[in-house]
Amino acid sequence: MQSNIGLILEEKAADIGNFIVGRLLPFRQKRAVGPFVFIDHMKPTCLKDYQNIDIPPHPHIGLSTLTYLLEGSIFHRDSMGIAIEIKAGEVNWMTAGKGVVHSERTPEYLRKADKFLHGFQIWIGLPKELEQCEPSFHHIDKEAIPVWEEDGIEYKLIAGEIDGKKSPVPVHSPLFFLEIKTNDQKKINIGSKLFGEVGMYVLDGTVKIEGNDYGTSQLLVAKNASLCEFETNGITTLYLFGGEPFTEERFIYWNFVNSDKNMIEQAKNNWKNQNLDAFPKIPGDDEEFVPLPELRTQSQ
Template sequence: MSNIDFIREETAANIGNFLVGRLLPFRQKRAIGPFVFIDHMGPACLADHENLDVGPHPHIGLSTLTYLFEGSIFHRDSLGTAIEIMPGAVNWMTAGKGVVHSERTPEYLRQKDKFLHGLQIWVALPKELEFMDPEFHHIEAKDIPEWEEDTVHYKLIAGDLFGHKSPVPVYSKLYMIEIKTGDVGKIIDFKSQLFGESGLYILNGEIESGGFTYGNKQILITLDAHLCSFEMKPNTTVYIFGGEPFPEERFIYWNFVATAKETIEEAKVKWQNHQFDKVPGDDGYVPLR
């Protein structure tokens, strides 16, 4: 990946009773294009008495994207959504002026050993849409564009790229694509097909760029995606994500994203006073942190 500006390894973070690898943000880089937060969940083997239980908590000013490699999460939100997300599908929830949701191990798996592995992502909304009405969209795995080119497998999770368009209803110019090699390594050269800022996350395997080799759980970031080229070693999986950055700074506190600190302060008070909408079927409550 040419013109690499940052190289970083994921760092451990705790989300209640579950340990994740945090990819973004970090001190030197608060966003990659419109992407402001990325957690790598797992891979984790949960015993029959261990479950993912992230109770009802609020969001404002962003869209969340949940993408699983393995396992299952049951999503409920204050819009009345109650749906299980399975590997390869996309949950896209736009908070706008405010939404509350919970993420838990489904009931039928709670007494069994199970695996969980995936990505959870926040995408900031454009300033003019910060206070839009909340929305939820679930896109099945079969509806995500996939194709193979020169033995390399591509999956366009979000955005519009390489003549393909994901059905995930994004609100800004962005992309998130999965790239996998098989038993043969390949040179990947996107020439000028990417735009804005770009991050490359190595889920497994290795890539080589500029005479250096990078491996599992490393993220490479470039501030100019136009020169994106690198060599993928055999049996490697990477995720490239990014897009045009917003002109305004984004402030993040807990689960809130906004262009104004006052908006976050108002959301904090609103949550503490139990003034957000409730999640039907889940009466839990995650206190403000």
């Protein structure tokens, strides 16, 4: 029988300061899964009382960012004037559109205490007609996210829509970001509920697919979402994500995503020159910023 697994990609480690993240997307072999163009797994990390998350103001265009924490807390500020703490189980959804600036830091009340951090940072491309929309921000409480159980299998729909259930995260294209947990060996056939492209990331435990076992630090990409079936081998947490891909390629340079390279070049110049019309300062966090790095575009 021909395998439904199109790619098996090993998570790449990236150092972003006081902790290591595992980069799941993009890879040279696979730039996107549906509209998902970038996924960082912030691995479980214990930060000491002298260690804090301090990601200074930096810009985005042409995408929505999704932050989902499993442990810990981050304080978000942006150029729209939003200032809010995100805690475990909650979602921050920021649509950059034509341009936004934000920072992410350890909340003040935790800066002198030991703390844990674990979660996901995700970028989702915008449909071409929305790439120049006005920026917006939404915070979704833990209790608002759909959670259900079927046959001893726990599901949580963090974003998107699947099988008649819908997350309150205001996504801009057909997609899904689904958490699945089992405590026992379970066979799961979910292909009929999925659409577009689908990726799987096993956070804890292992899964068996077509007679082979796959565990943590691997991203699996299915050839055909409708054939997605697998078996968990006990206590397992995994994520399925994907949706309808865009017809146009998405280019990435640093924090900028767009279907038009000219828009990325314009954003680079605006940020390098600190054009406040394009990228306003963040109220309450305007003393520093991340300079534009010299990078090759990831799409080349």
